[in-house]
Amino acid sequence: MKRPLKISSAVALTAGLVALAGCGGQETTATAQGGSSFGECEVTENPPTHKLSTIKEGVLTVAASLPFPAGYRGNTLESVDGGYMYCLDAEIANRAGLKKINLVNASFEALVTAKSSNFDFAVWDIYDTPERRKVVDFSTPYNTYGTGVLVKTGSSLAASTIKDATVGVLAGSVQLKYVQETLKPKDFRVFSSNDDLFNAVLAGQIDAALNDTATVMPRAANSGGKLQVVGAYPVGGDVAALFPKGSANVQVVDQILADMKKDGTLDAIMDKWLNPILGGDPGKLPDWAA
Template sequence: MKRILKQVLRTAATALAAAPLLAMAQANYGECTVTPNPPVRPMATRVPDALTVAVPLPSPGAYNGNTPETINGGYMYCMVAEIANRAGGKKVVVKNASFESIVTGKGSDFDMSVWDILITDARKQAVDFSDPYRKADTGVLVRPNSDLTEDSIRNASVGSLLGSAQEKFIRETKLIDPQKLRLFQSNDDMWAALRSRQIDAVLTDTNVVMRAAKRMSLKVVGRYPAGGDIAALFPKGSKNVATVNQILDDMRKDGSLRAVEVKWLEPGLGGDPNAIPMWRAP
């Protein structure tokens, strides 16, 4: 009898000791809420039990944290966390990389990138894309006291990301004098240039500039219909594209993709993107 009692006590002690480890495993996605016991669709990842995602940092609102190691929330991070969860992983590894290196295929030491990246024919030559998960257009971000208009922007100095759809739009439409176009490797550099009056406006994804306007007391004065389908990006030849497409389809059907938007994307915008005036391209 004593032997049985001792065995029961040892079993209970082992269970109690394991409980904190279980709790830690469940907390690997930071502030994100992931679906419990989803259908698992395994992915071939660089790090066992982890999904490595490349993004240009800092990216507040999308990836919340001061360093790759401290990121624990945000719209895109929580979307990646849900994908990792459904692939049977236990955590997300964030890797800082320039936007240009990601979209041109110069960097490949990651599993995927989720950063509101537009699908273009040129990019398809260097990288692979998932099915689209959202559409985007282009917002015009200015300082709070700016009187920039649809007409006066023609004489303004404008910043955009190197290799972005906005750079292509500005050049193809001849929106401004090419000498007044400034190209940047990161959003943070663009915000700094705008606030220090090195440029008059920034053109990038409307949702991105709305988050920046709310956080830094700037304002969004217009939109252009430049944009398109947004998708996850993969190194060329990745074996994970079809699997992620299945996961995204699962997320659409069960509402978890929309739930991430409601919790993380919409509150950070500070308003309705559709309420911003649509400006005409030249």
């Protein structure tokens, strides 16, 4: 299994954020204070800049499916001030010479099926797949993930028994396809948000949740001992920024990401924001197979 690049973290985005599935959505604007910072994100001073063609002049409009505890830190949409995805957005905006970010809330399914397009790009750890590329475009990857198996602490679920269990997955996810076509458990349920998915595990409505390791590991680590990740499937791959089909910004963001990888900025974001909240090394999770 590939080990992830180094990324970021955060506390939880909680109530007050509604996932919207249409072209509209909640949005808020974060301003670079003094031209040098976006919330708690530290951006590079005087970096090489690249021109982005944004839907709002002088503003980078970024879509995400919120709440997302690790990626976008804040108690409300308006209070987001950190997290590894948000700080990645901030650095891209900074290197495009932009001083503001508009956050637009859209459901994950709306993003990957192109039902939502009122944004410059979306950063939400979205897998780049051939099927999705039929309707949207992707940047080069900024990280690589597998799929973790999240259960209630003390569960006896194992790789050998999961086919007899009830499994939960997120709508539109690669895990949904894996469950339908390969794992084929006794029963599975599909959820529209991570919160609904993980709450179903806690409530005993499902036996396990399959989701990205970078999503389930922080959730388990911050569950007060109620949840644990017991294994990982080699399902997933590269995650990248998602763009409306035909966007002129793909190559520009690719160049910015290349610069960030070369000068160590991408690793620094992950080291500060993601790695501390994982609660362990994803590469050391037991390998499971269907």
